[in-house]
Amino acid sequence: MNNNGIFDSEIDLEVLQKRAKELSRLHQEECDDDYVELVEFTLGEEHYGLELVHVREVYPLHVLTFLPGVPKFIKGITNFRGQIISILDLKVFFELEDLNLSDQTRLIILKSKNMEFAVIVDALIGVCRVPGKQISAGLPTLSGKRAEYLKGVGPEGVIVLDALRLLEDPTLVVDI
């Protein structure tokens, strides 16, 4: 810097621009890492969430075809845009009470490379963005199978389930 002006030196200007870019990129990366998008829903009285990246679609339950000789957590199958997919009842799977269906009942279709199935939920709330840091490790009160598929507990008591683990769980594969 000299006494004649602020941006006299080209070298100085270059350095400053470079630094600004670095700073902005760093911030953006942090932002992307920070937030997790969740599809929020209810099972009974409790709020749950599934990572949006693993969700293909949400869909109303129109027709449910029961299948004989399957574990109880398999509710049945349904026709989804010309494709037959199985329906997992999470309330049975997590050994929760109150198994009734209502007009609010919805299907959330989960999808990975190898697997695709629907879970039945009592009511769909919507999509929300949660800061990743705010998702805490877990709760000692959540016992049983739920603890296995638990990713954490978000703000306002939303139980975040590990969708990937559900999709890759071999126990869910029914082989007849």
Place this chain on the structure above:
Amino acid sequence: MQFIRISLMQKLIFMFVMVVLVPVSIISFYSFRDAKASLETAAFEHLASVRDVKRSRLIDYIQERFNDLALLSESQATIDGLEKMQHQAIVADGNFGIGSFEYEALYYEINQVFSKISHSYGYSDLFLLSPDNGYVMYSVEREDDLGEKLSSGALKNSGLAQVWRQVVEKNKEVMVDFSLYAPSNNEPSIFIGAPVKKDNKLIGVVVLQLNIEQLDKLMEVQSGMGATGQIYLVGEDYLMRTNSILEEEPTILTQKVRTTAVEEGIKDLAGEYIGFDYNNTEVLSAYSHVGLDEAFGVDFEWVIVAEESTAEAFAPIRALQKRIITIGVGLVLLAIVLGFIVARSIARPLNDLSEKFARMADGDLTIEVEPSRRSDEVGILVNSAGTMLTTLKEQTGAIIDSANNLASCIGEITATASQLAAGASETSSTISEVSATVEEIRHTAKLSSEKATQVEHDSEEMNQVAVEGEESSQQAVKGMKKINDEMEYIAESIVNLSEQTQNIGEIIGAVNDLSDQSNLLSVNASIEAAKAGEYGKGFAVVAQEVKSLAEQSKDATGQIKNILSDIQKATSTAVMATERGSKAVESGVGLTENSGQTISTLQLNIDDASQAASQINASSQQQLAGMEQLVTAMENIKEATSQNVGAARQLEDATHDLSDLGHKLNEISAKFTI
């Protein structure tokens, strides 16, 4: 009013005493007063005359002494004696050579003349003095003063020296007042002196010493002055100039007298008065100045006082007083005795008679009056009283008998009259009750007639009202039917409304489904947007908007649903209400029809009642007329009975008065005992 009762006897005695006492008192008072005044005057006159006599005698006495002196001063013997003495003095070198042979020879020669003169006239002493220096050249008595020099010696202040000085000075006869003279044993002495001249030249002074006893004797009291009377002289120095005959000690120039008499006398006044003397004794006093000044031209003055004690002077007055009182008391006692005797003879029979009359006044007629033997007025009075008593007894007896008869008759009459009055008043009260009852009945009949008329009138009005009521009830029936029709129409409308609302409900269900689906769609859109990553971010916003719209429409449908359910409830309630209303209207119609019938029946009944009321009215009119007649009849009866009652009352009153009269008569007669 008389508080103390004084009997006739006391009065008479009192009168007697007064008749004696008053004139005696008046006569004694005036006679005593006059006697006292004249006695006093006499005493004063006596004193004054004694005083004047003594005064003139004193003047005469002194005049005689001056005459003696004049004779002496002009006699050849005196002139010769003086010349010889003066010659002797020249021989003895101014000293007289007293005691020397020459003097004694001269003395003897002179003394033969002078001692004779002195003794024969009764002088205490006689002096010859030299004009210069005042040598006492000769003295009859030869006391210590002989040979003394008066101008300067021990005697220069004595009375003798004064005489010498004044004679030389005035060249005439001189008298000096009393003084104590030492050579004469210091006794009070009085000197008179005169000049002795030869060829008009003063060759000596001749002096006489007066005899005090002669003066005292002159003043001694004559008869008529009593034991306490005295006359004395007082000088201007308030000392006495004579010896008091009442005192043991000599009083000349020792006793001081400062009384009013002396004070006045010094002022050349004369008078008499009652006062106090120098011993504080009350005295009658007469005083006067002696008048030495006017008579002899001397320069001093005496006061002559004549006194007598009042006790002695007024002794006759006291005696007179005592005598008058003694006579007065005697007369009063005599009057009391005489009064008692006379009063008793008059008062005793009157007293007896008055006692008897007092008993008669109390009604006791049992007393007896004994006839008197006296023929004067008292006797006649007593005899007449006896006669009167007898007559009174007879008359009173007759009256008592009559009164008793009258009382029994009156009793009977009274009882009858009372019964009559009681009967009449009973009848009267009964009639009053009957007429009151009749009046009430009449009133009731009138009232019932009025009421019947009113009922008739009212029933006509009621008839009209009933006709109107019937018409009204018919109109009401019509109105009710109209209301029924309207109610049915309302019910139909409400049912229609209910159906419409159900249709709205179905439409709302469809809208609700649409909003659900759009909500789902929004979620899927969000998912797709998330999958699209950076490119789907704008779409995510749209999806969010869609979601909020879906939620809003859902809320709206929810509200509409609530409103619809309220409307449905309201309509069903309205349906129920209209049903109840129509039922009520039906029953109302029935009731109105019933009331119409009832009113008709009522109309018939009212007609019947009206007829009955007319009949009642007619009969009550007849009853009223009958009652009016009855009332008039009762009034007549009532009047008659009330007159009866009045008469009975008057009768009763009259008998009462009569009875009272009888009682009074009885009482009056009972006062008398026969």
